[in-house]
Amino acid sequence: MTKAAVRAEAEALFAAFQAAGALPVEADILLPAGTLLDLYGEDIRARAYVTSDPLRGEMMLRPDFTVPVVQAHMAEGAEPARYTYMGEVFRRQEHAGPRASEYLQVGFELFDRTEPEAADAEVFALIAELLAPLGLQAATGDIGILMAAVRGLSTTEKRKAALLRHVWRPTRFRALLDRFAGRTPVPEARLRLLDRLAGASAVALMEAAGPAIGLREPCEIEARAAALIEDAEAAPLGAEEAAVLDDLLSLEAPAAAALGRLEALARRMPALEPSVARFGRRLAALAARGIAVERLPFDASHGQSSLEYYDGFVFSFHAADAGLPPVSTGGRYDALTAVLGQGRSIPAIGGVIRPGLVARLKGLA
Secondary structure, three states, X not given: OHHHHHHHHHHHHHHHHHHOOOEEOOOOOEEXXXXXXXXXXXXXXXXXXXXXXXXXXXXXEOXXXXXXXXXXHHHHXXXXXXXXXXXXXXXXXXXXXXXXXXXXXXXXXXXXXXXXXXXXXXXXXXXXXXXXXXXXXEEEEEHHHHHHHHHOOOOOXXXXXXXXXXXXXXXXXXXXXXXXXXXXXXXXXXXXXXXXXXXXXXXXXXXXXXXXXXXXXXXXXXXXXXXXXXXXXXXXXXXHHHHHHXXXXXXXXXXXXXXXXXXXXXXXXXXXXXXXXXXXXHHHHHHHOOOOOOOOEEEOXXXXXXXXXXXXXXXXXXXXXXXXXXXXXXXXXXHHHHHHOOOOOOOEEEEEEOHHHHHHHOOOO
16 A cells, blocks of 8 residues: 555656656666766765666666666757656665665756756756645755856865765865864874875885885875865965855855845855856746745755756755655756767756655655
8 A cells, every 4th residue: 555655646646747848758776887876976875776787887777767868868859858756765774774775766857958047947846846735845056156166276186086076975074174164174194195205206205115015006196186286275265265264164044135145155156156146047047946945945055965967057856754755856967967968068957856745744654
């Protein structure tokens, strides 16, 4: 009965997305691991089920639909395009609890290069309408603003790349920011290594250490040593730039009020101006669809623990029970289309709903 109730909710959501103009699509359950590893790095192994096929090589049970849907669209899709899908996804869980390792997911993806902010509003408003009877709490953010702030820093490209690489790992991101700003001491082990590198080259130190042990090639070790020296010689982030990032990471306010605070930050860091302007246009598009932006929660750090391909507007819907996973999540992933598009790209946004949680909140499962 429980599975039947969940399946019924999934079918209803799937039909609603089709009624909104989405074309139904399917995706293989077993996906090539190479693409996902290229996108997420080895971290994906901790969250996905990995297996080996004698003919196809390393494979993964489908951790989400977005990647295969984007691949299919970039190969042969028309523009603009709306897609919907329904099926199981598989996520490894480290601990027992409310987060299932296999569950149904229903999603909606929109590819449209004409008005990205209007597309953001369309997807968010559609999902908000479908979930309205549940009385959920919305949460929104914008990873694009944080990424713009990092790219606007007056520091080395390698430091900016390191921060961008860890945008989706908030603890590591904060630790790097504090180190680059000179607010935390350099670890003793690194200081000792830098001291040794100041007295001899990496090649000389490797020769003195004896036979090489491990998988790294000598050229890789030499390059890493050079990067450590370059980083040690880089000047700390300016106090004002670090303060702007601190203020941005701590910004929580209703979206309409957040716009004014973001505009003030953009005056202090002009690199933020384009992304803040997009934020303003998105609020206007949301308001035009009946969303009360003066009450819509905004958290500039929201989405830092999301999937790594989100790079703009992000959102989620939560039940009052804090122990439950989000009922719905979504966001913009423009850069992902460029990665998978083999030279082509298109602005895109999507969102997913977990019908099992919908059924549970309705008391059906």
